[in-house]
Amino acid sequence: MTAAILVWSISIAQVMLVAAMACYAYRLIRGPRAQDRVLCLDAMYVSAMLLILTVGIRTADVIYFEAALIIAVLGFVSSIALAKFLMRGEVIE
Amino acid sequence: MTHALDLPPWAALLTSVLVLVGAGLALLGAIGTLRFGSFFERVHAPTLGTSWGTGAIALASMVCFSVLGSRLVVHELLIGVFVSVTTPVTLMLLARAALYRDRTEENSNVPPRSSLQGVPRRQERRS
Numbered sequence: 001m002t003a004a005i006l007v008w009s010i011s012i013a014q015v016m017l018v019a020a021m022a023c024y025a026y027r028l029i030r031g032p033r034a035q036d037r038v039l040c041l042d043a044m045y046v047s048a049m050l051l052i053l054t055v056g057i058r059t060a061d062v063i064y065f066e067a068a069l070i071i072a073v074l075g076f077v078s079s080i081a082l083a084k085f086l087m088r089g090e091v092i093e
Numbered sequence: 094m095t096h097a098l099d100l101p102p103w104a105a106l107l108t109s110v111l112v113l114v115g116a117g118l119a120l121l122g123a124i125g126t127l128r129f130g131s132f133f134e135r136v137h138a139p140t141l142g143t144s145w146g147t148g149a150i151a152l153a154s155m156v157c158f159s160v161l162g163s164r165l166v167v168h169e170l171l172i173g174v175f176v177s178v179t180t181p182v183t184l185m186l187l188a189r190a191a192l193y194r195d196r197t198e199e200n201s202n203v204p205p206r207s208s209l210q211g212v213p214r215r216q217e218r219r220s
Binding site: 021022053056080083087 | 096098100102105106108109110112113115116117119120122123124126127132135136139142143146147150151153154157158161168169171172175176179180182183184186187189190191193194
């Protein structure tokens, strides 16, 4: 019984995270200015990381934790680079 | 999904609740990004998912793997600490870039730079 509850709640959580990514993708395409698009790209990285963590809970495999950590680092670095580019017009001065 | 049978009921229920809370907060942040009007309101919304959204899902993962392995597994703390440290840095840089762009284009929705000059400086107050 509790196993079924766990399976169902992880499935519902994955659907919610995919819906969140769809909202961000809509704003990414429609966003009026460049800073909205960078913000949504950063938030999509975090949502993808959470989705991979839930997949890790579902399969009880530790490899997904490392994938989530790598995605978090990549999202941070790319968002910083894009924000720097919006501010100064170049990334490395 | 065979390992779910190995979990005791309290751990399964705790993991379910934490995963649902985290995903629900992430979804709320995404809906807020859709509904807010200006960029400076919109920049607040995803932090729902990056603060307790990430925290709850990392806690759920810690509970699940700790009970499955019958030992304390805390490496998900890395993700929680990393995300909660880096998100303010990213959003502050992005908001400053947006403010700079709006001031350069002289949009009327941001306060002008000269409005800061009315604030008394610290050296003037001290003398």
